Amino acid sequence: MKQNVSKKERLSWNQKCILCLVPSLLGLLLFYIFPYLRVLYYSLINNQFDKDFAGLKNYIDAIQNEYFRLAFKNSIQLIITCIPVLIVLAILVSLGLTFLLKRFKMVRVAFILPMLIPTASVVLFFQKVFSGIENELPLYLMFLWKNIGICIILLTAALTTIEEDIYEAARLDGAGGMMLHFQITLPLILPTISFSTLMAIVNSFRIFRESYLYYGGNYPPNYGYTLQYYMNNNFLKFDYQALASSSVLTSFLVAAIVAVFFLIERRYQR
């Protein structure tokens, strides 16, 4: 509680702690929150000069824009196709790493390293290997390659916290092999699985970098055109209204996905 010393102003412990938050909060406000509010503002006016309130017109335009639809479709397709593959693969590899390769920790490096290696370094290799391929496969593979690391880190950590006794008890009851894992391990690490999925989905919106470097420009082939391209190109064209409305829509999409996960998790904890 506040202690009012008359001569000097002394801050209480709690106040000092709160003060610690100030730099981060200030920066967040300045570079993240105010910009976002500004984007909201731009999305609701008709253009930069009149600044008349335009209601939902920009949003309607965005949704009707064929490129926005293409980008949206590609982003959703990426999520629906890649994420399950990623998670399943990550789970299998994590299980393998934890239970089969107890001694050889070095193997993990192979999966974690891609997370850190700069995309630009390997994009040349991917370009050469997949030079003939005319669909989104190289992009999906790059996504898998880059993002399996974080999932594996999270999952292997969760797996190592499971105690041996549980397995002993299950084996005594007659369970064995893979069934053991399905019935015991997976339910135990479900929170981590869901969190990994969330991180993977969030990262899927960042695929712009890989796509941009791989296809080398602002106008990739149709299957590589994601929401970020739409926003980026509108930025370069100074079409702030289209950019703003699509940004807000994207942010709502991301927020919705996050919200879904939080709700699922809260229900699971009951």
Next chain:
Amino acid sequence: MTHKKDTTNKPLFFLLLLSLLFYGGMLFLSAFADDIHYARLPRVTAETPKKQSFSYTITLNNGASSSQTNLFPALPKDMVDSGQVFIVRTSVQDDFTSYYAQKVSIVIDTEKKNDDYYAITDGISSRDLVILTGYEALSDGDEVALLKEKKEASKVQTDTLFQK
């Protein structure tokens, strides 16, 4: 919490050394790469083609031939015979000026005679800088270091190269 450091510090030391080598190497290269680059360029000198005096015969109206001499743009015979005739192409990028050797085909006039030179009728203009020394091993498009002084051979080592 368990200790995170290695019991031996050897790997750490090795890594530190590696990092030092890497960043130090990049620093060194950043500072000296351009100097090294210029030092490895073939050194050439170039000048606009000078005129030399050639003797030639003309036939007069009455059928007699007369021997004349006059000045014509010329290039050394050795150079033309070897085929290594280059002119200097300047390229300016940001503040950098680079010089490149551009191979040219020339047409000589066989009528005009001179001991050491050929008279040139086509292929170069009077404003082109023709590479006079150092052309022996050049290829078309090679970057060259253009020397300013051409007086004494001993001076070539310490000559000022055209700076960026």
Next chain:
Amino acid sequence: MKHLLRFLLYLLAAVFFLPTLATLLLSFFPEGELSLSGYDDLFFDCFSFYTMFWNSVIYAYAITALQLVVILPAAFAFSFARFKHKETLFFFYIILMMMPLQVMILPNYIGLRDMGILNTRAGIILPMIFSPFGVVVLRQYMKNIDASVIEATRLETNSMVRLLLHAVAPQVQVCLYAVGIFVFAESWNMLEQPMLLLQDKNLKTLTIFFNNSTSYGDQILYPASVVFMIPILLLYLFFHRELERGLTLHDS
């Protein structure tokens, strides 16, 4: 059966190693023959490479160091301070952490322009320092901190800085290293910001170098890729243990 699975795992690991390893090997084989001429061309013919390299270095180290300075007090505040709507605010941090960059890029552009730092190094470094990622991860890690050490230090000193440095930081240093590596990798890999927020060629980063890949041949790009990988690899070798441990005490 076990051996088969083990073998498959090794195989998969090899496949995952492949891009990195292949890039490394191919850098020594320009035009199909073993030689250093790729590196030669890169180091002695490509002067813009150095400017961009050091820019990347400056940005990455500055952003990492400064962000660590910012997130330590912030995560501490979330863990130990009590105020209304603390969790709501934290939720905002989480949401903002998940947003793709392009959502922010336009207003960032305008904001930086208004602040007058658009075409400068500060314009790149400052927004990245305040990314919410570090605060979120560090705060989760701090949940397991030993409060008694904090109490003890409070008795000794009134200075918050001292407390943070001596009581808090040592306990969370694993997480700090982990966040540091992540932030470094993220900054090292920056593409959108230098591309859109910087005009001056002298300020651009190495990712832009690869962006202009059509003007350089393969024999230069492979060695460039290798050199580009080295700083982050060095950091990984230093801190690989902390990287794994620092992120694992997280649950949402």
